[in-house]
C-alpha cells in the first residue's frame with residue numbers, strides 16, 4: 001500500500017500525523033500449535049457450549065451453521081453470517097453479531113461499521129482478505145439487541161471450531177460484547193484494553209479494541225482504537241520474536 005493510501009485510511013480513523021510513522025512490515029510469528037508446549041499460555045476453562053466435532057472441516061461446518069436451529073435467532077434471520085477472509089490467517093478479528101446489513105449480505109462487518117473496520121485493517125497494512133473475520137453469533141439478534149447469554153452459549157462451538165481451523169497467531173476481539181463474551185467476564189472494555197488475554201484451552205493470545213459501530217457514535221475514541229491496534233502489532237511482533245506475551 002502506498003503511504004498516501006495508508007494516510008487516507010488513518011485520516012478516516014481520525015489519527016494524527018505523529019502516529020502514522022513506524023508501521024514496520026508485520027513479522028512472521030509462530031502459531032500456538034507451533035510453540036513449545038512449555039511456553040504455552042494458561043488455559044481458560046472450556047465452555048459448556050454444545051459440541052462441534054473437533055474434526056469438522058470448513059464446508060461441513062458452514063453447512064451446519066446454515067442449518068442451525070439451536071437458538072431462537074434462527075427464526076428471525078435472513079441468513080446465517082458464517083465468517084469471511086483468509087482461512088489460514090494469522091490475525092483473526094471477532095465481533096459480536098450480525099447487524100441488519102450483515103444479515104442481508106451474509107457477510108460480517110459490512111455497512112458503515114464494516115467499512116470503518118476495513119479502514120482500520122488497511123491502516124494496519126492489511127486487506128480484508130488477509131485476515132479472518134467472524135462474529136460470536138452467526139445470526140442477527142432482532143433490533144440489533146445484545147446477544148443473550150444462552151444464544152452465545154449455543155453458538156460458541158461454531159466459533160471455537162473456526163478458531164481451531166484458522167489457528168491464528170493473534171485474535172482481536174472487536175467491541176465490548178465480543179470481548180466480554182469470549183473472555184467470560186463482565187469487566188469493562190477500558191480495563192481489558194492494553195493487555196494480552198488467553199482464550200480457551202489452547203491459550204490463543206487475544207487483545208481487545210472498540211467496535212467500529214461505537215467509534216462511529218463516539219469518534220473521539222478513534223485514537224484509543226488506533227492505540228489498541230498498535231498494541232496488537234507490538235504483541236504480534238513479540239510473538240514473532242518468540243517472547244512470552246502472557247504472564
Ligand code: SF4
Nearest residue numbers: 068070071138139155
Ligand atoms: S445464533 Fe448460532 S446457535 Fe443461534 S441459530 Fe444462529 S447459528 Fe444457531
